[in-house]
Amino acid sequence: MLKLNTAIRRARYFHQQVDEAVTSFKSTLSNPELIRCKKGCSACCHTGAGVTEDEAELMASLINGGLSIDHGKLERQVSAKNWYSLSYEERGCIFLNENKECRIYHDRPAVCRTNHVLSDPKFCETKDGIEQTQRVLLTEEANMLIAASFIAAKKTGTLSALVFKKLQEKNLRSFSPMID
Numbered sequence: 068m069l070k071l072n073t074a075i076r077r078a079r080y081f082h083q084q085v086d087e088a089v090t091s092f093k094s095t096l097s098n099p100e101l102i103r104c105k106k107g108c109s110a111c112c113h114t115g116a117g118v119t120e121d122e123a124e125l126m127a128s129l130i131n132g133g134l135s136i137d138h139g140k141l142e143r144q145v146s147a148k149n150w151y152s153l154s155y156e157e158r159g160c161i162f163l164n165e166n167k168e169c170r171i172y173h174d175r176p177a178v179c180r181t182n183h184v185l186s187d188p189k190f191c192e193t194k195d196g197i198e199q200t201q202r203v204l205l206t207e208e209a210n211m212l213i214a215a216s217f218i219a220a221k222k223t224g225t226l227s228a229l230v231f232k233k234l235q236e237k238n239l240r241s242f243s244p245m246i247d
């Protein structure tokens with residue numbers, strides 16, 4: 068029997084369920100080529116993904132395991148009063164590489180797995196700080212799974228805020244023998 072007794076296992080199991088729902092839904096599409104998302108387009112990676120605490124734990128474990136990130140950028144994202152007060156570059160996800168690809172693709176959050184636009188990708192751009200309306204593919208079952216996981220989660224928040232918190236907790240644990 069599959070044990071879901073750690074945050075990392077739960078997050079990966081959840082991602083597997085979301086992937087299966089997305090794949091199954093896409094297999095029913097008569098015109099899958101209408102999906103405009105392409106590798107190397109990172110527009111939605113500048114809008115601040117929402118994650119659960121389990122997902123943040125998974126991402127923090129990758130960083131603690133040696134994945135390098137720009138910690139200064141993470142701190143600036145967390146301390147910004149308003150996401151769109153940051154420059155476009157500063158709003159880029161800490162997991163993007165220089166080719167605008169996701170460096171944690173297999174462990175990316177669930178919301179990053181269901182983003183499929185049918186409208187022109189130019190409407191996903193937020194360089195001027197304005198979010199525009201897009202036509203998105205309604206991956207209903209996957210969206211329901213995500214909604215349920217957010218309701219069941221102890222904590223949810225932006226990727227940067229929760230990953231920052233998890234990294235801080237880990238630091239506290241390593242420095243203080245009093246904290247379990």
Ligand code: SF4
Nearest residue numbers: 112160162163169179
């Ligand atoms: S985790 Fe990956 S897919 Fe999600 S916003 Fe960050 S770079 Fe983009």
